Amino acid sequence: MVDQEGQRNSPQRKRTDSSPDFIGRVGNKVVVGEVKTPQRLKGFRDIMPQAMFVRRYVMDTLRGIFELHGFAPLETPALEYASTLEGKYGEDERLIYKFEDKGKRMVGLRYDLTVPLARVVAMHLNEIQLPWKRYQMSPVWRGENPQFGRYREFYQCDVDIVGTASPL
Numbered sequence: 001m002v003d004q005e006g007q008r009n010s011p012q013r014k015r016t017d018s019s020p021d022f023i024g025r026v027g028n029k030v031v032v033g034e035v036k037t038p039q040r041l042k043g044f045r046d047i048m049p050q051a052m053f054v055r056r057y058v059m060d061t062l063r064g065i066f067e068l069h070g071f072a073p074l075e076t077p078a079l080e081y082a083s084t085l086e087g088k089y090g091e092d093e094r095l096i097y098k099f100e101d102k103g104k105r106m107v108g109l110r111y112d113l114t115v116p117l118a119r120v121v122a123m124h125l126n127e128i129q130l131p132w133k134r135y136q137m138s139p140v141w142r143g144e145n146p147q148f149g150r151y152r153e154f155y156q157c158d159v160d161i162v163g164t165a166s167p168l
Contacts, residue, residue, distance in 0.1 A: 043151050080119070112158075133160075
């Protein structure tokens with residue numbers, strides 16, 4: 001139906017107990033379903049803009065300090081082969097999110113940034129000039145039952161020097 005101003009409007013539907021809670025369109029298809037209250041998984045959080053501005057400021061400040069002192073940024077994939085992650089964390093290994101991907105490979109979300117660093121060094125040893133100074137700030141995941149103030153997904157910051165026994 002079209003109203004007097006040429007706007008499309010739909011006729012009023014009388015609601016019955018068998019009526020769906022939601023009717024809408026996606027493209028040219030009619031979608032019918034129940035309205036569900038959105039939920040977030042326990043141990044995860046939405047970080048709203050005000051907190052994100054603070055987080056970005058802190059991370060940008062840290063990046064500047066690290067790079068001022070000769071550390072290079074590194075980014076590693078969130079997913080690793082499960083075999084890369086297994087056997088590295090002792091009892092905490094049970095906290096790794098592991099699953100089979102669509103290619104039938106066992107994979108896991110990174111639990112920390114140290115094991116992926118070790119994999120990068122092993123894979124790219126001929127490309128890295130030692131000692132190698134690197135930093136990484138990325139999310140990591142832990143499949144634990146979170147307590148107050150602890151999360152399943154959080155950012156970790158690692159700063160490492162590979163290829164020297166000296167702490168300086």
